[in-house]
Amino acid sequence: MAEASRARRTKGRPDDGLFDRxxxxxxxxxxxxxxxxxxxxxxxxxxxxxxxxxxxxxxxxxxxxxxxxxxxxxxxxxxxxxxxxxxxxxxxxxxxxxxxxxxxxxGGSERAVDLTQSEVLVLMCIAYFQPITRAELSTFFGREISRDLIGNLRSHDFIASGPRAPQPGAPYTYVTTQAFLLEFGLDTLRDLPDREALEDAGLLSKEKLLAGDIMPGFAGNEERDGLLETDK
Structure with missing residues (x-):
């Protein structure tokens, strides 16, 4: 019985013993x-x-x-x-x-996915400051980040749920995914432009981020209404 069980588990898999590495x-x-x-x-x-x-x-x-x-x-x-x-x-x-x-x-576009300016900015913020909660994102931008925007980024598999934050209610945090790295041609998050250097140069300020002045090549189409509005 044990031999038959092992045979079923290995059926269809290459036999490493027969493969000459x-x-x-x-x-x-x-x-x-x-x-x-x-x-x-x-x-x-x-x-x-x-x-x-x-x-x-x-x-x-x-x-x-x-x-x-x-x-x-x-x-x-x-x-x-x-x-x-x-x-x-x-x-x-x-x-x-x-x-x-x-x-x-x-045919086809240069990128498989076109992101709105709002999505780009929030995605950048998550990439640099992950794990980060939606409330923290809203505080950073000074306005509510809608669940729809987060949902759109998740639908493209660019972000996923991270560990729960050590805050009242233990809210979910968000982190970037392998699909994010692949979409933007990054091997690891270390390939993002150096955050400290950008901060020292005054390029990673809140004002610059909101203005879309950092890595403008990430930007896609015009903003869709409601993505940054307060949730109803």
């Missing part, structure tokens, strides 16, 4: 080339960024993923696409220089 039978150059091919093929086939842990399953135990990626990217130099570190992994992305040609050929 080390490739010791190959000379060093051929081994490295095969590892490069495996990594590039896996990233190419994946719909989401592929993380380091996943790639480590298909190469030798002592193989450097970073050096493999560097060599693949070197070979892609001059090609219209690249391997980009984004959202904690790597993904094939076309180069910005070909955005106009791609839009002309297959």
């Amino acid at each position: 080390e490739l010791d039978h190959l000379p060093p150059e051929a081994r490295w080339r095969e590892w490069m091919n495996r990594v590039e093929a896996t990233i190419f086939a994946a719909s989401e960024p592929v993380d380091r842990e996943t790639l480590a399953r298909i190469v030798g135990k002592n193989c450097s993923i970073d050096l493999l990626i560097d060599d693949i990217r070197e070979e892609l130099r001059g090609r219209p696409y690249d391997l980009v570190a984004v959202a904690g992994g790597w993904k094939h992305l076309t180069r910005p220089a070909y955005a106009d040609a791609i839009r002309r050929a297959v």
